Amino acid sequence: MNAIGRFLQMVTFPELLKGMAITTKYLAKPKVTESYPDARPVLPYRTKGRLHVEIETCISCRMCEKACPEGCIRVYPPPKEVFKTDKRPAEFYLNQEHCLHCGLCVDPCPTGSIHHSQEFELAVVHYDDLLFDKETLPYDLDQKRFRWNLLENVPVKK
Amino acid sequence: MSRLARSAGNRGSTPREAKRAMTYEVLLNTVGWPLAKIVVLLAAVLTVVAYIGWFERRLLGLFQSRLGPNRVGPLGLLQPVADGLKLFLKEDIVPLNARPFLFKLAPVFAFFPAFLGFAVVSWALPWATPSGRHHGFVVADVDLGILLVLAVSSLGIFGIILGGWSSGSKYPLMGSLRSASQMLAYEIPLTLSVIAVILLGGSFRLSDIVAAQQKLGAYFILPGLLAFGVYLISAVAETNRVPFDLPEGESEIIGFHTEYSGMRFGFFFVAEYANMVLISVIAASLFLGGYDLPGVDDAALYAAHPNLASALGVFAFAAKSALFAYFYVWIRATFPRYRYDQLLRIGWVVLLPIALANVALVALLKLWLLR
Numbered sequence A: 001m002n003a004i005g006r007f008l009q010m011v012t013f014p015e016l017l018k019g020m021a022i023t024t025k026y027l028a029k030p031k032v033t034e035s036y037p038d039a040r041p042v043l044p045y046r047t048k049g050r051l052h053v054e055i056e057t058c059i060s061c062r063m064c065e066k067a068c069p070e071g072c073i074r075v076y077p078p079p080k081e082v083f084k085t086d087k088r089p090a091e092f093y094l095n096q097e098h099c100l101h102c103g104l105c106v107d108p109c110p111t112g113s114i115h116h117s118q119e120f121e122l123a124v125v126h127y128d129d130l131l132f133d134k135e136t137l138p139y140d141l142d143q144k145r146f147r148w149n150l151l152e153n154v155p156v157k158k
Numbered sequence B: 001m002s003r004l005a006r007s008a009g010n011r012g013s014t015p016r017e018a019k020r021a022m023t024y025e026v027l028l029n030t031v032g033w034p035l036a037k038i039v040v041l042l043a044a045v046l047t048v049v050a051y052i053g054w055f056e057r058r059l060l061g062l063f064q065s066r067l068g069p070n071r072v073g074p075l076g077l078l079q080p081v082a083d084g085l086k087l088f089l090k091e092d093i094v095p096l097n098a099r100p101f102l103f104k105l106a107p108v109f110a111f112f113p114a115f116l117g118f119a120v121v122s123w124a125l126p127w128a129t130p131s132g133r134h135h136g137f138v139v140a141d142v143d144l145g146i147l148l149v150l151a152v153s154s155l156g157i158f159g160i161i162l163g164g165w166s167s168g169s170k171y172p173l174m175g176s177l178r179s180a181s182q183m184l185a186y187e188i189p190l191t192l193s194v195i196a197v198i199l200l201g202g203s204f205r206l207s208d209i210v211a212a213q214q215k216l217g218a219y220f221i222l223p224g225l226l227a228f229g230v231y232l233i234s235a236v237a238e239t240n241r242v243p244f245d246l247p248e249g250e251s252e253i254i255g256f257h258t259e260y261s262g263m264r265f266g267f268f269f270v271a272e273y274a275n276m277v278l279i280s281v282i283a284a285s286l287f288l289g290g291y292d293l294p295g296v297d298d299a300a301l302y303a304a305h306p307n308l309a310s311a312l313g314v315f316a317f318a319a320k321s322a323l324f325a326y327f328y329v330w331i332r333a334t335f336p337r338y339r340y341d342q343l344l345r346i347g348w349v350v351l352l353p354i355a356l357a358n359v360a361l362v363a364l365l366k367l368w369l370l371r
């Protein structure tokens, strides 16, 4: 009896049909694939993308420079006379080549001028393009893009 | 007699010219038309084989909550072209330990039997030309068509065994040994399930089997339901597809074509898909009435518009075969692979008794009900 029952189960294979029903269910379900270059992915709020620096609010205190374990930030304060009235940095460099996206520079900033953006497409054509400066660092929040443009002449810092 | 021969006669030709016209006619019928049909069929089958790969990958993706290849061309329709180009451009490596001649011969051995079976498949009712001739939609409508299909599809296994052995490496050899043991498992149930259909149809000729289904008014899937089940399962094993892809072992184990690269691997690949198409096509003609249009009186339609009936028949056939292709992808998306002792067990303990009982059942059915 047991043998016959087992044979019947082998012949009618209920579990196989169940499996096939499951795959059919998944056929009808929405797909999880993101068509990346066509459709921009929706990133989490706290994505640690490339650093964004709000030059207008920066007070050249160099806290971020000291906090960075890689030493990839360089802040050049303006001359003393200027600094009394206008504290914006004369030059601000970020060496993207070494940046770990660790976020240690974000925490000490007293004005909240430096933080991670949503930018994750960090490939560049030229080695020198990895060095960002005052002009190329700010991230255009409306455009969801850096103002830095491949087609325009990218400034090369020596 | 063709128009040519007749017009030759009208012009009051000499016997010599008439003879030449006759020779021309004979040559056309024995060489010309078959060759033309072979070229058209081969082109069609190769296209279908290329796109069944795309079809499978897209469908498999959908089954697995992915999209599948959709980047090359619209909907990824140029993917087969890209794949083919890639395979052609890859380096062709012959391992040092391999037996070069056999190593190079093996893909051909796998490739040709896969395409040979298509020769006897009857695709539609004959096409009527204005001159009153009928061209069958078949390259060779031989009496023992289905036997030929069974025979050549078993031949494909030689390519696999040869490929595994001549690679001169142990893993391909093991893969091809698994393939041999697999053949033991499925070949007999497969043949027995086909025998049930042959009993029902009363012929080995595929067009006759379809005609018998049309005459019966029901597809053989109804009286031969068990045979259909056995055929489906053993056909998967025959085509070396998941869950019976023991020779290949795509996902984990290493298979018979481990040492192959480039287009030689491509030949095995194409042969596998060609086998899948062939098995679907044969299943459609054996169990689903082939080119019979469901719900339409084919004989009446053919008498009224023969060419319309033929053309529609091809589409009906394609649709029915596509059902099987879908089924094969479906089970590939669902099941993991069986071990080869499990496959042997399924073959000998489950399928064989069912197939045998079914042959007896169908014989009795034929004796009493379907005379």
Ligand code: SF4
Residues within 6 Å of the ligand: A051, A067, A068, A069, A070, A071, A072, A073, A098, A099, A100, A101, A102, A103, A104, A105, A106
């Ligand atoms: S994220 Fe880390 S490594 Fe990058 S600049 Fe800030 S502190 Fe330096």
Ligand code: SF4
Residues within 6 Å of the ligand: A053, A057, A058, A059, A060, A061, A062, A063, A064, A065, A075, A108, A109, A110, A111, A112, A113, A114
């Ligand atoms: S810590 Fe903030 S305010 Fe200070 S230099 Fe860096 S970005 Fe500017």
